[in-house]
Amino acid sequence: MALRNAVLAALLEGAASGYDLGKGFDASVANFWMATPQQLYKELERMAADGLIETREVQQERRPNKRLHSITEAGREALHTFIAAPSKPTAIRDEMMVKVQAMDADDAPVVRAEAAEHLEWSHAKLARYERLRNRLLDGRSEHAYLAEVERVGPYLTLLRGISFEQENQRWAEFVLSVIDRRATAEI
Structure with missing residues (x-):
């Protein structure tokens, strides 16, 4: 999937600056x-050169001008074409997995430290995703939200991100427990 498809999908929410899109990526599409x-x-x-978005400059007082980007009809068509094309199955490409695969007893402390760090990151990401979920639901039940909103995609992808981070936590905790048990058994 090209970055452009993720940007086009993000612009369905409305015009945004590059800065806003970057923040939005962190908050809404970082889960995928x-x-x-x-x-x-x-x-x-x-x-913009391909005509998929249009950009306009907005004058600001006491700040540099900002450029707002919005999706064009050609951008919507490109997104629909992307949606209609078959998706390829996801493949895992994770450096941490390679490190765990290759570690021996000498590497275990370094891998353990990195697994602990990954666990902290995962907890922080999951907390952000849960805050976003609560903001989207805005006091409604999930059932009511899904029945009322125009676009359910952002919520459904957020749920996938939550599930992904929960599994990352389970796996990191298991890695830590195995490394710790093996270290105690070797002493």
């Missing part, structure tokens, strides 16, 4: 797509 600010700004330039 990551991009650095540099990647995002380069892609916005390409998308």
